[in-house]
Amino acid sequence: MKLKLLIYGVLLVCCVPFVFPIWWMATTSLKPVAEIFAFPPSLLPGSPTLDAYRQVFELQPFGRQYLNSLYIALVVTIGTLAVSALAGYAFARVKFRGAGVVFVVVLSGLLVPNEVTIIPLYRMFDTFGLVDTHWPLILIPMLGAPSVLATFIMRQFFITLPTELEEAGRVDGLGRFGLFWRVCLPLARPAIGAVSIFTFLHSWNLYLEPIVFLSSKQKFTVPQALTQYVDAYGGPMWNTQLAAATLSALPVLIIFVLAQRQFVEGLAQTGLKG
C-alpha cells in the first residue's frame, strides 16, 4: 500500500514538466499583455481576453498558413502510405530479382538525414523553379529519406502474415496487385495507423525545410509562422506567439487524447520493435 502511494506520488511529480508547459501555453495566451510577466505568476488568467487570438490573425495570414500546414501534412501522409505500403509489401512478400540490392539502396536513406543533403536539395529545387513553393515540403518527405522508416515498418508488418493467406488468394485467381490490395493491405491497419501518425507529425513539425525553402508569408507553414510574431524591436510578442502555438497544438492534442489507445499501442506494436 505504501509502495503504491509512493509510485503515484512519483508519477504525479513526473507529470509536471510534461503537462505544465501545455497548461502555461494555453493560459498565458488568454492573459492581457500586462499580466504575462506578473509576479507572483498566476496559474489562471486574472482577466482573460482573446486579444492575442485576434492579433494572431491580424498580423499574419494565419488561417492560410494553417491550411498550408494541414494540406501538406495530409498529402505527405497519404503519399507516404502509398509509397511505403507498396515497397514494404514487395520487400516482404515478392521474390524478385534484385530485391536485395534495391533494399540496401533504400535502407541507405536511413543513414542520410535530410540535414546532410539540404544544400543540394535546395539547389535542385531552385533549378526547377520550385523554391518558395510547397513541392519540396511534399516530395522530399514522401519519397526521400523520411519515407524509408515507413517502408521499413510496412515490410516488418507484411513479413509476419502467414503464407497460406496469399495461397488462398491465388486459388481465387488474384494476381500480385490483387493479393496486395485485397488480401494484405486490409490486414495492415496497425502498420497503416503507426505510419500515418508519425508521418503526419513529422510533416506538421518540420522547421528547417520550410525556413530554407519558403520566403513568402502566404506560403509559410505553422511552425515557421509561430516565430514571426515579433514586435518592432524583434522581441517575441509572447501572448500572440503562445496563442498561435495553442491553436497549432490543441487540435492534434484533442485527437490524441480521444484516440490515445490507437496512437500509443499502434506506435508501440508495429515494426519499430526492430
Add this chain to the structure above:
Amino acid sequence: MTLLLDKPAPPQAPAERAPYWTMRRRDTLAGWLMVLPQLAGIVAFVIVPLGLVVWYSVHEWNVLGGTFEFVGGDNYAALADDQRLGPVLRATGLFSAGLVVLNLSLALFLAVLLNQKLRGTVVFRTLFFSPVVVTLVAWTIVWGFLLQDNGGLNGFLNLLGIDGPNWLRSGGTAMASVIVVQLFKNVGLNMVLFLAALQGVPAELYEAARIDGASAWARFRRVTVPLISPTILLTMILTIVGSLQVFAQIAVLTQGGPETSTTVLVYYLYQQAFQFHHFGYGSALSLLLFFIVLVLTVIQWQMRKKWVFHEA
C-alpha cells in the same frame, strides 16, 4: 568453357511452349513496379544529393558573384583550420550524449513505473506521451517563455526564495536547458516502446528469479535489461540519430548562443550555407555530419552483436 558449349543441344522443347509470363517473371515485374516510386525517390532525393554534396564540397561557390570554381581540398583544409568547429563538435557531442543518457534513463524509469499493475496508469501514459503530439516549435516557444530571465520558472523559483539564472543566456545553463526541452518533448515515445517491451517479458521468468532469491534490482538487472536489450538498442539508435538532427529548438531558443555554446553541427551548417552563403564549406560540413551518423550507426550495429540478447 568450350566443353560446356560443345554439349549436345538440349532435347527439343515440347510442342506447346511454356507461357513467357511465368509466375517468377510476373513477380519480378510486379516487385519492381511496386518498389519503383520508393527507389526513384531515394535516388532523386538521397543518392544524387549525396553525390552533389561531395561535388560541391570541392568547389568554391559564390552565389552573389555567380562563380563556381574547383578548389580541391580547400574546404576540407578550412574545416581543419576552423576555430569554431571544435566548440561546435563539442556542443553536438554534449547535446547528443546528454540527451541520450537522460532520455533512455527517464523513459525506462517511467515505463517501469507504468508497468506496475496500478489503476490509472493509462492516464499517466497519456500525459507523458502528450508532448510528442504538440507542435515542436509550439513546445519550444512555451519553454523559451518559461525559461526567460523574468519568465515563469524563475517566477515560481522566486516564490520559494530561489534566484534562478537566466537559463537560456548563461553559458552554464543554456545547453542543459536545450537538452531538457528536447527530453520532455520526446521521451514519451521511447517510454511507450519500453513499455511494450516490458510487457513482452514473460512473468514466469520473474517468478523463477524470485524463487532463486533475486532482489528487485537483480531481477531488473539480470532479467529485464537483457530481455529488452533489442529495444534499448533501437531507442538508442533512433535517439542518437534524432539528436544529431536537432535544429528548431536551437534556432528558436538560443540561436546557438551564448557565444557558440549551443551551436550544434546542423545549426552551424545552416548558418554557413543559408545565412553566409558558404555553400562549398557548408557541403564539407554536411559530409562531416554524414560521417558522424555513419560511424555511430556502424558502432551501434557492432554493439548489437556483443550485448543484445537474442531470442531463440
